[in-house]
Amino acid sequence: MSALELRVAAVEPLSPLVTRFRFEDPAGATLPLFSGGAHIVVEMPDEDTLRRNAYSLISDPLDGSGYEIAVRREDAGRGGSRFMHARVKPGDTMRVTLPINLFSLDLRAKKHVLIGGGIGITPFLAQLRQLQRLQMPFELHYAARSRAEAAGLALLPDLPQIHVHISDEGNRMDLGAILGSQPLGTHIYTCGPEGLIAAVDETGARLGWPKGALHSEAFLAPPPGTPFTVTLKSGRKIEVGAHQSLLEALEAAEVEVDWSCRGGACGRCETGVSSCHGRIEHHDHWLSDEEKAAQTKIMPCVSRFTGESLTLDL
């Protein structure tokens, strides 16, 4: 992966759980521009573990003076977001990948409806700037449990197209109303908890929306599980720890695997399985249901294995 060495220019808490980080080139050079919805993967050298988490860029896509991300601290998570909150200070140097966009706007659409739940607001902050610049019709719906948790409020401009739904204040988002009256040519983008994405898909299906007009992105953290062993073509065996992903175990063993999002969405780390005696626990959004059932491919970034033996085409 092509990476940039950037300096942490600012660390600013937005809410008790969410902090904004700004990265700039140490020599002040302009960074490559991106498009709304793009993310970077941040490398975190945490003791003997190299953590890599994907974060959506929230700054203006056409502003190359820096990259900004907003990170929610997940206390029950694997430690990446805790590292960001506890250890990263202004002036630090960090390695980040070049921006990659798996969640770009479909510019053939006549109108864009953005639905963000909680920290899922992040990709839309950059898309908003793009839509405003393109002068395209849009609506943004931001749902959060409480005003105190709604870190996005500090980052959203004051525009009539932006609707804030705070469920604690009895102002829950009504997906039926949002999807029920959109002009032909509208596309919907959803980012947030799995339940929100499923609810939008379900509402869309009920109202006759074509699948091609419904877009979503959810980065998954690699789920922990029982330790397991995989075998490579050479016969070499690799142990995968309970809190380690298969991809991380392969990297720690210096086995080359291409990757991009590390969250089960992009498909880059797709790996062939030459023999499988047991069950692959597929956690990705990439493989189709048929491919998952066939057990001939695995996404090592998020998926695990239980059973006797798993041999990879590596």
Place this chain on the structure above:
Amino acid sequence: MPRTEFSPSIATRPVYAALKAHGSAPALMLADAEGAEALIELAAADPAVMDRAHLIYIPAGAAHGPRLRELGAKMYHEAPSFSAALERYRKALLDAKMGTQLYLAGTEGLIGQAAAEALAAGLPADAIQSEHRGSIARRMQCVHCKGVTEDVTTDPFVCSHCGLTLFVRDHFSRRLGAFQGVCVDAETPGIVPEMKEIKA
């Protein structure tokens, strides 16, 4: 006439499945000539499909009009040609909400142009249902002069705009709703392959 089965070709050549009813969802239907029979069969399979349908029919000499009218579409309109129906069709696309089902049936010229309008209106390609019925004549664009010749039934054919003899390609432009015609004797002027009828 039954649904046309086209022989397999290159990836850009459109294929047309049979129309499938989406119940009483709002619907926009456009058919020409024998395409009427696809809508008649659709309504026979699920009469509710007409409950909130706006149906536009271009008879082009076919006698299906009265039977179509009786299907009970919420709005029924006949037009003498696609261009005569275009303003109404565009207005219907403009007023439609997402979730409106689009059903196209008939010739490739009609389906291609109506699908191109719908795509331009922002509808994703997967939201457009179409079924081919009737004439397999093609709507061809001359890649040299850009003129469109309707109802082409032979290969090669003579461009009605610039007069070049054109080879009928399966290469289809979704944007234009037309197949591409390419000069057949550019390398050997005057040496033109024998003219054959276009097959499905």
